[in-house]
Amino acid sequence: MSVDKLPKPTRIALIGSGTIGLSFAALHLTQSTDVEVTIYDTRPDLKEYIEQMLPGYLTTLSPTHTLSSLLQSNRLAISPSLPTAVSTADIIQEQGPESPTFKQSLWPQVETHCPPHALFWSSTSGIPASTQSIHMHDKSRLMVVHPYNPPHIMPLLELVPSPDTPDELVQRTLAYWKSLRRAPVLLKKETTGFVANRLAYALLREAVHLVQEGVVGVEELDAIVENSMGPRWTVAGPFKSYHMGGGQRGLRAFFEKIGGTVQDCWKDQGEVNVGEGWEERVFGETEEAYGPAAGLSVRERDERTKAVLEARGEGIVPRKTE
Amino acid sequence: MSVDKLPKPTRIALIGSGTIGLSFAALHLTQSTDVEVTIYDTRPDLKEYIEQMLPGYLTTLSPTHTLSSLLQSNRLAISPSLPTAVSTADIIQEQGPESPTFKQSLWPQVETHCPPHALFWSSTSGIPASTQSIHMHDKSRLMVVHPYNPPHIMPLLELVPSPDTPDELVQRTLAYWKSLRRAPVLLKKETTGFVANRLAYALLREAVHLVQEGVVGVEELDAIVENSMGPRWTVAGPFKSYHMGGGQRGLRAFFEKIGGTVQDCWKDQGEVNVGEGWEERVFGETEEAYGPAAGLSVRERDERTKAVLEARGEGIVPRKTE
Structure with a gap:
């Protein structure tokens, strides 16, 4: 599938309905009219929970996108079944628990039930694609798409391919996020913490050092940066x-x-x-x-x-x- | 002189007419109606230079403050004589060459010619007040007021007293900048590079490291931070x-x-x-x-x-x- 042939509509299955999952759902649904979203999670109250929480994210971005209109037009679906959620997906975007074991066991299940052309994106803030993919049949399909939270507000997405990721997949991923007017940035290789957090933590380290040495107070340091x-x-x-x-x-x-x-x-x-x-x-x-x-x-x-x-x-x- | 008795008008002598001096002149003159500014420098074309350069800074902040109106109303003066420039000043603000020798020889001259109540502020980005003041009669009058360039745009001013600076001087300095709706922040002690630049350089160091290691390109790293x-x-x-x-x-x-x-x-x-x-x-x-x-x-x-x-x-x- 070439870059200019992102399927219309693009079907995205979100795995995990925490704040990042809901934030991404709102972003996908409000920033493009050609995206359909299915949210999958294992929590027993999934439907009630989404009905309660998602509208807050939607209204921040768009006054016209209501939960009921999205459900009625089938642009949004909620599914407690992983095989169902991914069965027709073009993109599977994961924001589950930050555990290598969880992610390593998830992807082969996804692989079994999703279409052969589907892309796999992980929102992990620290587990590289090459670690997550070890039990996959085709390791090349997975890359990290790391948001700066919350993604419905912050434009940055760090794209971190594994050494197995082909350029075509990277280009399709870049094209999708550019079409949503976000700021996807491609890293050249995997590194602990990726780039945004490494930079922020380097400044935080010096900030801690200066507070610890009695040079400046916490509130004053924040005011300096702001x-x-x-x-x-x-x-x-x-x-x-x-x-x-x-x-x-x-x-x-x-x-x-x-x-x-x-x-x-x-x-x-x-x-x-x-x-x-x-x-x-x-x-x-x-x-x-x-x-x-x-x-x-x-x-x-x-x-x-x-x-x-x-x-x-x-x-x-x-x-x-x- | 108590905090609530900043003189009206407050007379400020600026020593040095580079980009920081002109930026401060525009800030003082446009953000308060109760400030008069004298710009001192040794350059032979001082008047022509200021007539050419200052209007650009003024118009960024205020369409109503023209150079000619400021000169005619005596809110702005230009002086090639240090004794004249500081003779009636309430505040002497220095942005001369970043050389300890220059600053150490400047302050005793200022001290000789200025009123006894005048405050001394240095815009230095790295030479602590306690180093600058060694030849002064009264070392307590001097503190660092370090801008983040250019100060007519960036709100931050790092206030760095020396161990000799009394709280009353610090409070008067804080009060002045708050009256201009800027963001003065008090540091507790002198340290190399003060706080803002130390924090920025800590992030820059990690940025250089990540580019050097081939993790990310320069332009991509900037896009990440932005x-x-x-x-x-x-x-x-x-x-x-x-x-x-x-x-x-x-x-x-x-x-x-x-x-x-x-x-x-x-x-x-x-x-x-x-x-x-x-x-x-x-x-x-x-x-x-x-x-x-x-x-x-x-x-x-x-x-x-x-x-x-x-x-x-x-x-x-x-x-x-x-």
């Missing part, structure tokens, strides 16, 4: 930001100017050091991706940042509790 | 976010559940390890700052995040170059 990197990185990621912050010569000039300070801040962390040969690769890739720094508009960055700051409002204030 | 942590941290900083992501028991439950994965991601970085005793301090401070996780509205977080994502638009596209 009023600096948060809005900046919403508009331009770290490499692009420092490329724009380095003047005419971009990232290269940024490191020439403040590489010493960066190194001083890194010095207790080991492993990556300025001057160990990564610079040419990172500078080169940045220049290839964005061209010369002078071609990126600082005025546009600032106007977008202003708009972001105005849109976020005052921040989340704790509710008074009795 | 579509996940960027918007999330614009709305709620890392501790608040993970507190909200941990369910009813907040940050504590977050670490119980995924502390193992966090540790696996941290394991090549040393120094901070889960289980080394920092947890109670960080969990306790988080609960004290925000109360129980159940008191923070996930729906509000999601609605603010949606608004932020809609406001940022499509992202900065490189201009075509010939």
